[in-house]
Amino acid sequence: MIYKEMKNIVKEFISLRRGGALSLLPAGPVGRFAPSPTGPLHFGSIVAAVGSYLSARHGGGRWLLRIEDVDVPRSVPGAADGILRTLERFGFEWDGPVVWQSARTPAYEEAFARLRADGRVFGCACTRKEMADSMLARDGTRRYPGTCRSGLPPGRAARAWRLRVEPGVVAFDDAVQGQSRKISLPMSGILCCCAPTACLPTSWRWWWMTPRRG
Numbered sequence: 001m002i003y004k005e006m007k008n009i010v011k012e013f014i015s016l017r018r019g020g021a022l023s024l025l026p027a028g029p030v031g032r033f034a035p036s037p038t039g040p041l042h043f044g045s046i047v048a049a050v051g052s053y054l055s056a057r058h059g060g061g062r063w064l065l066r067i068e069d070v071d072v073p074r075s076v077p078g079a080a081d082g083i084l085r086t087l088e089r090f091g092f093e094w095d096g097p098v099v100w101q102s103a104r105t106p107a108y109e110e111a112f113a114r115l116r117a118d119g120r121v122f123g124c125a126c127t128r129k130e131m132a133d134s135m136l137a138r139d140g141t142r143r144y145p146g147t148c149r150s151g152l153p154p155g156r157a158a159r160a161w162r163l164r165v166e167p168g169v170v171a172f173d174d175a176v177q178g179q180s181r182k183i184s185l186p187m188s189g190i191l192c193c194c195a196p197t198a199c200l201p202t203s204w205r206w207w208w209m210t211p212r213r214g
Helices: 001-020 043-059 079-089 102-118 129-131
Strands: 030-033 062-067 120-126 162-163 168-174 178-184 189-193
Touching: 030 043, 043 062, 062 079, 079 129, 102 120
Parallel strands: 030 062
Antiparallel strands: 120 162, 162 189, 168 178
16 A cells, blocks of 8 residues: 555656656756665665656756666665666656666775875774674674774785875755754764775764754
């Protein structure tokens, strides 16, 4: 029943857009959906796609689709095609061609080279065990202690690269959740790639503090 309702909502928006009721403005917002081809599209992903799609279309913007096929060991053959067919059955229409993340490696390498040249990243030699022994953040996750921020320990080689984060507060306003704030400590460094010689997309783990609402 829920799947049917979401499908109808998407189709109604498409009908309004084709009829001119929703204009597509070049300067409008850009929504993006980026599923991983590790299996069939599950319910949570469809909910995220609906929210992203309606938000972008409501503002007269574009909706882009990208396949996150960089986790090769977990990727399932044929899953990407299945995801595209599922989105089509739900009535989604994306703008432009589907982008495959694995085809964008040169773009990431170029951006990573600029970060290195500007001193915005540093090599990190810490192992998983060493990270597991580091201090806890308020949310219970392990916080990077800044071991390699000022240089690699003698005799150690970089296992990954971290983004050099300056101390302070980073904040932004979310249309739904309100303001989100991140407290960046002097020793912090966000993991930005998984290999010492190449830049690869990965998950970035930040410690976010969301103010309580009365």
